[in-house]
Amino acid sequence: MMKLSPTDAALFARRQAVMGTASPLFYDTPLHAVSAQGVWLTDSAGRRYLDAYNNVPHVGHCHPRVVQAITDQIARLNIHTRYLTEPVVAYAERLVATVDAPLNVVQFCCTGTEANELALRMARFGSGQHGVIVSDFSYHGNSSTLAALTTGLPAPEALAPWVRTIRIPDVTGCPASEHTAILAEALRAVSDAVASLQEAGYGVAALLLDTVFSTEGLRAVPEGYLAGAVARIRDAGGFFIGDEVQPGFGRTGGVMWGYQRHGIVPDFVTLGKPMGNGLPVAGVITRRDLLESFGKAALYFNTFGGNPVSAVAGLAVMNVLRDEDLLAYAQRLARA
Numbered sequence: 217m218m219k220l221s222p223t224d225a226a227l228f229a230r231r232q233a234v235m236g237t238a239s240p241l242f243y244d245t246p247l248h249a250v251s252a253q254g255v256w257l258t259d260s261a262g263r264r265y266l267d268a269y270n271n272v273p274h275v276g277h278c279h280p281r282v283v284q285a286i287t288d289q290i291a292r293l294n295i296h297t298r299y300l301t302e303p304v305v306a307y308a309e310r311l312v313a314t315v316d317a318p319l320n321v322v323q324f325c326c327t328g329t330e331a332n333e334l335a336l337r338m339a340r341f342g343s344g345q346h347g348v349i350v351s352d353f354s355y356h357g358n359s360s361t362l363a364a365l366t367t368g369l370p371a372p373e374a375l376a377p378w379v380r381t382i383r384i385p386d387v388t389g390c391p392a393s394e395h396t397a398i399l400a401e402a403l404r405a406v407s408d409a410v411a412s413l414q415e416a417g418y419g420v421a422a423l424l425l426d427t428v429f430s431t432e433g434l435r436a437v438p439e440g441y442l443a444g445a446v447a448r449i450r451d452a453g454g455f456f457i458g459d460e461v462q463p464g465f466g467r468t469g470g471v472m473w474g475y476q477r478h479g480i481v482p483d484f485v486t487l488g489k490p491m492g493n494g495l496p497v498a499g500v501i502t503r504r505d506l507l508e509s510f511g512k513a514a515l516y517f518n519t520f521g522g523n524p525v526s527a528v529a530g531l532a533v534m535n536v537l538r539d540e541d542l543l544a545y546a547q548r549l550a551r552a
C-alpha cells in the first residue's frame with residue numbers, strides 16, 4: 217500500500233477532524249486530486265492517472281467548452297429557478313428531444329436522489345398506490361425514502377414494508393437454450409412481488425430499476441426481461457421509473473439512454489451524474505399528463521435545480537456529445 221506524504225496525511229487528518237469518518241474516500245490510500253484535463257487526473261505529487269472510473273466529468277475533465285459556458289454564464293447571471301431564464305428552457309428542449317414518445321417534459325433538480333424522490337412521488341400520486349419493487353442489490357439515493365429501499369449498500373433503515381425485491385437475472389455464460397427458462401423464472405418473481413404488495417394492501421406504484429444494472433454488477437438480462445417486467449407493473453396500475461443516473465447520456469455506447477437497449481420507454485426517466493460534467497444537475501423526464509396532474513396538487517420547486525449556470529453546463533455537454541460524435545466514437549472504440 218502506498219503511504220500518504222506528510223502534507224497529504226495532514227490534510228487527511230484535518231478532513232477526519234472536521235468532516236468525520238462517515239463519508240467514504242476511494243482507495244486504501246486516499247488520492248489527493250489537484251487537477252485534471254481530459255482523461256488524466258493529477259495528484260498532489262504530480263502523478264498522472266488515466267481516469268477510467270470517474271463517472272461525472274462525462275465529456276472529459278475540464279472540457280474547454282463546458283468551462284467556457286459556465287464561466288460566461290456565472291459572470292452574467294445566476295439566480296434561483298423561479299424566474300424566466302433562457303438557458304434552462306433551451307436545455308430542457310434539447311434533453312426532451314433525445315427521449316422517445318410519449319416522454320415530453322422535464323423537471324430539474326440537483327442530485328440523482330432528488331430525481332428518484334420526485335419520480336417516486338409522482339408515481340405514487342399518479343397510481344394512487346404505494347408499493348415499490350427494486351432489485352435485491354441496488355442503490356437509488358440517500359434520502360430516507362430511498363434508504364428504506366436500498367439493498368446494495370449498508371443502510372441502518374430497515375427495508376420498508378412497502379418494498380419488494382427481485383433478483384435481476386444474468387445470462388452471462390448460459391447457453392441460449394436456457395434463456396427462456398431463466399426469463400420465465402425471473403418474470404414469475406416480478407409477478408410474485410406484485411401479488412405480495414397487492415395482498416399487503418400497498419398496491420404497486422413503481423418498479424424502480426437502473427437500466428444498466430450498475431450496482432448489481434452490470435447484469436446481462438435475457439432478451440425481453442425488462443419489457444416483461446414493465447408490462448406486469450403497468451397491468452397492476454404502476455409505473456416504471458428508469459434510473460439513468462449511471463447509464464444515461466450514451467454511457468452504454470451507441471444509444472443515448474440505457475432503456476433504449478431494452479425496447480421499452482419508461483414512464484419516468486431519472487437523470488443525474490454526467491449531466492453537468494461535474495456541476496450538480498439532475499432531472500426527471502416524464503409525460504406531460506403525469507407532471508401536470510401532480511403539479512396541480514403539489515407546488516414542486518427546487519431552488520437550484522435548473523439554475524442558469526447548471527443549465528449551460530448541461531447544454532455544453534450535449535453540444536460536445538453531438539459535435540464530437542461521442543456515441544459513435546464509443547462504438548468504434550468497443551469494436552477496435
Ligand SMILES: Cc1ncc(COP(=O)(O)O)c(C=O)c1O
Pocket residue numbers: 326327328329330332355356357358426430459461462488489
Ligand atoms: C443508479 C443510481 N441512482 C441514483 C444515485 C444517486 O445519485 P446522487 O448521489 O446524485 O444523489 C446513484 C449514485 O451513485 C446511482 O448510482
